[in-house]
Amino acid sequence: MKISVSFTLWLLLGAVFAEVSTDAGQAQLKTEMDILKQQQLVRQVAFSAGLLAVGQVATIGPFPTNTPLIFKHVPTNIGNAYNSNTGVFTAPVRGAYHFEWWIGAVGDGRHSVLAVLVKNSEGVFTAYESQTAGYMSASNGVTLLLEVGDTVFVRLWAGHRVYDDGGHRTTFSGHLLFPM
Numbered sequence: 516m517k518i519s520v521s522f523t524l525w526l527l528l529g530a531v532f533a534e535v536s537t538d539a540g541q542a543q544l545k546t547e548m549d550i551l552k553q554q555q556l557v558r559q560v561a562f563s564a565g566l567l568a569v570g571q572v573a574t575i576g577p578f579p580t581n582t583p584l585i586f587k588h589v590p591t592n593i594g595n596a597y598n599s600n601t602g603v604f605t606a607p608v609r610g611a612y613h614f615e616w617w618i619g620a621v622g623d624g625r626h627s628v629l630a631v632l633v634k635n636s637e638g639v640f641t642a643y644e645s646q647t648a649g650y651m652s653a654s655n656g657v658t659l660l661l662e663v664g665d666t667v668f669v670r671l672w673a674g675h676r677v678y679d680d681g682g683h684r685t686t687f688s689g690h691l692l693f694p695m
Contacts, residue, residue: 558608558691558694559593559594559691560593560594560596560606560607560608560612560690560691561591561593561594561688561689561690561691562589562591562592562593562594562596562597562604562688562689562690563589563590563591563686563687563688564586564587564588564589564590564592564597564599564686564687564688565586565587565588565589565590565679565683565685565686566584566586566587566588566677566679566683566685566686566687567587567588567679567680567683567685568587568588569588569681570681571679571680571681572679572680572681573678573679573680574620574621574676574677574678575671575676575677575678575679576626576671576675576676576677577626577673577674577675577676578671578673578674579673579674580673581631581670581671581672581673582670582671582673583601583602583603583633583668583669583670583671584602584630584668584669584670584671584677584685584687585599585600585601585602586599586602586669586685586686586687587599588683594607594691597689601668602668602669602687603666603667603668604666604667604668604689605664605665605666606661606662606663606664606665606666606667607663608663608691608694609660609661609662609663609694609695610660610661610691610692610693610694610695611658611659611660611661611691611692611693611695612658612659612660612661612667612689612690612691612692613656613657613658613689613690613692614632614656614657614658614659614667614687614688614689615654615655615656615686615687615688615689616630616632616642616654616655616656616669616686616687616688617642617652617653617654617684617685617686618630618642618644618652618653618654618669618677618685619650619651619652619677619678619679619684619685620644620650620651620652620675620676620677620678621649621650621651621678622645622646622647622648622649622650622651623647623648624647624648626674626675626676627643627644627645627646627651627675628642628643628644628645628651628652628653628675628676628677629641629642629643629653629671629672629675630642630653630669630670630671630672630675630677631669631670631672632655632657632667632668632669632670633666633667633668633669633670634659634661634665634666634667635665635666638670639657639659640655640656640657641655641672642654642655650678650684652684658692660695667689668687669687
């Protein structure tokens, strides 16, 4: 009888531990799946933005100091890493990102167009054009290694100006090439 009770107790305890172990395993599996889903979402980062909202036409600048451009028309913002209130892209994941910016202006013989892509507080590449009359544009692109929280934006250089209209001639775009 003693052996039978011990054996039954052993079986019951084993079943309880197996059930606890299975519940813990399922919880851990769910946590790992949630992490993988989040990582997949973070890997989907892309945006495109035009300087002015739909229907607006304007020449902006020249300003006496370097001025960040705030691109308001945002048809694409996958991952919500671009902030249309500040004009700043913030990297959500460490990785290689590609950026392009196109800057338009109407030449008047006094003001050219010059805009710098800035990573954190450091200018990286410049887009520049100058002519005495007519529409002009400049563009550039760069691939950058960004850490989580690094910021990227376009700055209009002091004394220069940009033009935008319904054709969205002045734009800023970027996307994650791959996480690292």
